[in-house]
Amino acid sequence: MGWESHLTAASADIDLIDILWRQDIDLGAGREVFDYSHRQKEQDVEKELRDGGEQDTWAGEGAEALARNLLVDGETGESFPAQFPADISSITEAVPSESEPPALQNNLLSPLLTGTESPFDLEQQWQDLMSIMEMQAMEVNTSASEILYSAPPGDPLSTNYSLAPNTPINQNVSLHQASLGGCSQDFLLFSPEVESLPVASSSTLLPLAPSNSTSLNSTFGSTNLTGLFFPPQLNGTANDTAGPELPDPLGGLLDEAMLDEISLMDLAIEEGFNPVQASQLEEEFDSDSGLSLDSSHSPSSLSSSEGSSSSSSSSSSSSSSASSSASSSFSEEGAVGYSSDSETLDLEEAEGAVGYQPEYSKFCRMSYQDPAQLSCLPYLEHVGHNHTYNMAPSALDSADLPPPSALKKGSKEKQADFLDKQMSRDEHRARAMKIPFTNDKIINLPVEEFNELLSKYQLSEAQLSLIRDIRRRGKNKMAAQNCRKRKLDTILNLERDVEDLQRDKARLLREKVEFLRSLRQMKQKVQSLYQEVFGRLRDENGRPYSPSQYALQYAGDGSVLLIPRTMADQQARRQERKPKDRRK
DNA sequence: AAGTGGTGTCATCTA
DNA sequence: TCTAGATGACACCAC
Numbered sequence: 066m067g068w069e070s071h072l073t074a075a076s077a078d079i080d081l082i083d084i085l086w087r088q089d090i091d092l093g094a095g096r097e098v099f100d101y102s103h104r105q106k107e108q109d110v111e112k113e114l115r116d117g118g119e120q121d122t123w124a125g126e127g128a129e130a131l132a133r134n135l136l137v138d139g140e141t142g143e144s145f146p147a148q149f150p151a152d153i154s155s156i157t158e159a160v161p162s163e164s165e166p167p168a169l170q171n172n173l174l175s176p177l178l179t180g181t182e183s184p185f186d187l188e189q190q191w192q193d194l195m196s197i198m199e200m201q202a203m204e205v206n207t208s209a210s211e212i213l214y215s216a217p218p219g220d221p222l223s224t225n226y227s228l229a230p231n232t233p234i235n236q237n238v239s240l241h242q243a244s245l246g247g248c249s250q251d252f253l254l255f256s257p258e259v260e261s262l263p264v265a266s267s268s269t270l271l272p273l274a275p276s277n278s279t280s281l282n283s284t285f286g287s288t289n290l291t292g293l294f295f296p297p298q299l300n301g302t303a304n305d306t307a308g309p310e311l312p313d314p315l316g317g318l319l320d321e322a323m324l325d326e327i328s329l330m331d332l333a334i335e336e337g338f339n340p341v342q343a344s345q346l347e348e349e350f351d352s353d354s355g356l357s358l359d360s361s362h363s364p365s366s367l368s369s370s371e372g373s374s375s376s377s378s379s380s381s382s383s384s385s386s387a388s389s390s391a392s393s394s395f396s397e398e399g400a401v402g403y404s405s406d407s408e409t410l411d412l413e414e415a416e417g418a419v420g421y422q423p424e425y426s427k428f429c430r431m432s433y434q435d436p437a438q439l440s441c442l443p444y445l446e447h448v449g450h451n452h453t454y455n456m457a458p459s460a461l462d463s464a465d466l467p468p469p470s471a472l473k474k475g476s477k478e479k480q481a482d483f484l485d486k487q488m489s490r491d492e493h494r495a496r497a498m499k500i501p502f503t504n505d506k507i508i509n510l511p512v513e514e515f516n517e518l519l520s521k522y523q524l525s526e527a528q529l530s531l532i533r534d535i536r537r538r539g540k541n542k543m544a545a546q547n548c549r550k551r552k553l554d555t556i557l558n559l560e561r562d563v564e565d566l567q568r569d570k571a572r573l574l575r576e577k578v579e580f581l582r583s584l585r586q587m588k589q590k591v592q593s594l595y596q597e598v599f600g601r602l603r604d605e606n607g608r609p610y611s612p613s614q615y616a617l618q619y620a621g622d623g624s625v626l627l628i629p630r631t632m633a634d635q636q637a638r639r640q641e642r643k644p645k646d647r648r649k
Numbered sequence: 650a651a652g653t654g655g656t657g658t659c660a661t662c663t664a
Numbered sequence: 665t666c667t668a669g670a671t672g673a674c675a676c677c678a679c
Binding site: 652653654655656657658659660661662663664 | 672
Binding site: 545 | 666667668669670671672
């Protein structure tokens with residue numbers, strides 16, 4: 066690796082500062098949006114305002130959870146440990162992007178700021194997000210945090226951003242800008258175009274050689290990036306410009322990933338998505354192949370058993386014992402169960418009045434009117450409804466309304482009366498019309514056999530009409546039952562799909578968080594390397610270079626160049642225009 | 650008494 | 665054209 070230094074003195078960074086400052090304005094982000102202390106104050110106020118409000122749960126528990134470094138589910142109010150990168154600024158200013166033009170990186174953030182959400186909502190989400198991340202930053206990067214937030218808590222100017230204290234130039238720097246600020250120096254470090262720069266000649270770029278390795282650590286802390294990004298010299302000279310700090314030389318690589326994460330977190334906040342909850346859900350699903358659908362969510366308790374049995378052999382087997390007797394008795398009558406796919410169920414067979422599969426419906430009898438069978442299936446106790454409300458008066462015979470004297474008859478007569486009551490109205494009609502065969506045959510015989518049966522008897526027109534109606538109604542009754550079962554099945558499957566999708570979502574979110582975490586670690590390493598390299602540089606007089614006047618630039622061939630910041634500014638501006646032109 | 654879920658039936662459409 | 669199945673809508677019943 067060839068190290069060269071450039072001795073040309075850098076002029077003021079006003080242009081660069083203006084560019085960067087305009088970026089924030091263009092993005093529509095006010096300074097206060099990213100003002101840490103300002104946000105904290107707003108949070109406190111809003112917390113009070115929301116007490117007792119609609120978002121009571123969210124606000125109260127959210128604040129509490131934040132104090133415990135938790136994320137809060139916006140919908141359910143549940144809290145979960147924040148796994149996101151500790152510091153958004155650390156993300157955005159971290160590893161530089163080798164492939165992404167700086168301006169493009171800036172633009173990547175704009176969707177967040179120009180979304181459909183109101184500025185207040187966006188800001189609120191930012192506040193929540195930043196609070197979490199900044200609290201984690203205190204844990205993860207203690208040394209950096211001490212420097213970044215070393216100013217008194219009440220000082221909004223120095224505590225806002227990753228700045229050295231008492232640097233007025235930094236007042237206008239937002240956390241958001243911390244990521245955007247990486248533009249020019251991203252380029253400085255990694256842009257291959259640097260080799261084509263006129264100043265990058267052998268006369269101006271001097272080889273960089275470690276001159277004083279022992280003083281390295283004393284000069285730059287491994288995690289103290291403040292001096293790197295916000296050099297004291299700059300702070301001293303640029304006060305009057307009131308512009309932003311110099312761009313983050315390492316920022317930008319994570320911008321896109323961070324955007325994704327932010328949008329994810331937005332999603333989490335908006336939709337109340339709880340990764341932990343979902344992960345627990347996943348664990349439940351993983352540990353238990355069966356559905357964990359709450360039966361209360363199902364249209365009926367029966368449907369829940371149907372749903373679980375459809376995907377779990379255990380539930381099916383468990384239900385088979387309870388329904389074995391019933392199903393046997395029903396199958397005796399040829400009753401069949403609705404089966405949409407592989408979901409033929411004992412329960413449904415027990416329920417048995419209908420057959421969804423046509424081959425099973427042949428020769429089947431609608432036997433659920435049998436009270437003895439119904440007694441085996443408490444959940445079918447309503448199946449035997451006798452809907453006689455539309456019954457034509459002519460079709461109703463005396464069997465429909467047994468006289469009170471019937472109560473005094475013998476037990477056999479009582480049973481007969483009871484069975485009469487359990488008869489469907491079509492059965493009553495058939496009896497009234499003296500139809501010579503059972504309704505089961507009328508309904509379930511195939512057409513050919515049915516016609517054959519009709520031909521065997523001399524039937525009146527009224528009888529034939531009734532038989533046709535009975536057959537039509539009977540078939541339609543089964544069809545309606547199948548249709549309803551299918552409908553329930555569809556609902557259950559949709560619920561299952563929702564659960565699956567939520568589980569996938571949770572898994573993807575966890576993976577993303579892990580990915581971002583590793584990226585953050587890489588970023589910190591690159592930051593340390595940058596500091597180390599820059600701190601070793603010495604001019605011909607043996608003095609260190611000023612970070613405000615020089616920056617390291619990473620060339621495409623792997624070499625690292627030391628160039629003046631004015632060049633870096635020009636390059637940054639050039640890089641900034643390119644993506645915009647390209648977009649046109 | 651009103652609401653809800655289950656059921657049967659009709660009308661209609663489709664294959 | 666007939667038949668059967670599917671389904672929305674309605675009414676009734678039990679709870």
